[in-house]
Amino acid sequence: MSRKRILSITAPLLAGVLLAATACGGTTQGDDDDGGGAATGGTADPDADYQTGLSIAMLPKSVNNPYFDASSAGAEAVVTELEGTYEYTGPSDASASSQVSYIDTLSQQASDAILLSANDPNALCASLDQARAGGTIVVTFDSDVEASCRDLFVSQVNGDEVALSLLEMAAEQTGGAGEIAVLSATANATNQNAWIEAMEAELESNPDYADLELVDVVYGDDEDEKSFSETQGLLQTHPDLKAIISPTTVGIAAAARYLSGSEYQGEVALTGLGTPNQMREYIADGTVTEFALWDPTALGELAAYTAAAAASGIITGAEGEVFTAGDLGEYTVEADGIVTLGPPTRFNADNIDDFDF
Incomplete structure (x- = not known):
């Protein structure tokens, strides 16, 4: 059952050691590369290969937050699977001004992609524009910025x-x-x-x-x-x-x-x-x-796959493009570069013990 539409019955939180440094550039195409990239006319090859060696960083609203810890675990698992390097970094307070310095640092490191949950829709745009001008893919997740300031937005739900x-x-x-x-x-x-x-x-x-x-x-x-x-x-x-x-x-x-x-x-x-x-x-x-x-681990997974797909040229953020996000299944880019995980699930005394995240 794909978590694209229905949350899976269990979602154990993935353990992992957070890596402290992000490698710069140096990406290589997968061994089975068929040369497929994003096609024109709003379509893409969902089976095209992801690049290996991508450097991807997650910048949440704030660290030491169980929700974002779960998202980070999902993202790190994907980046590891793609033989990339991963960094989880961010402020301890949920403010836009605190996020700016982290964006600037990741931009200077020439990260291939930043996964950002924004504390403000507009205040981060100047830093994000600078990062994108340097070749960094910006994928927001959980909380968006103005669409012109990022490449794609991974929405947890409608x-x-x-x-x-x-x-x-x-x-x-x-x-x-x-x-x-x-x-x-x-x-x-x-x-x-x-x-x-x-x-x-x-x-x-x-x-x-x-x-x-x-x-x-x-x-x-x-x-x-x-x-x-x-x-x-x-x-x-x-x-x-x-x-x-x-x-x-x-x-x-x-x-x-x-x-x-x-x-x-x-x-x-x-x-x-x-x-x-x-x-x-x-x-x-x-x-x-x-x-x-929703499942925050799956949200992190989808954000990482989306960023990797964009950095690999599988998608550009155009409406109608399709890509495969591992076991999560196929996803279609919606208007304004939005990719949606799926509907929320309700938890109560009857089902809460079926979940672990």
């Missing part, structure tokens, strides 16, 4: 699907009525902002949600302690709050930790996006009923 899933879970857990709030990552996070906008539009237009009221959006900056404090602040500011939606793995875990030790456990619903291993204890103790996510 944004509207995420928004609908989050609202559906919140409605189910509140009986479809009451005040709800959002605990997001950073104020400039492209993906979270798109999901929040889609949720707001759905709340306004869908009569099924007429009795739900979004009363606040706060930002934990993908920092555990700040997300914990923001959760406390939400509950103090809105004593009638019925549910918190946190579309970030750091935020939902911090919110769950606060709720589990408070008078609000079982009274205020919490849902959003989290990893099963983070949230298992909170499902077990009744703090959380259900949450969702």
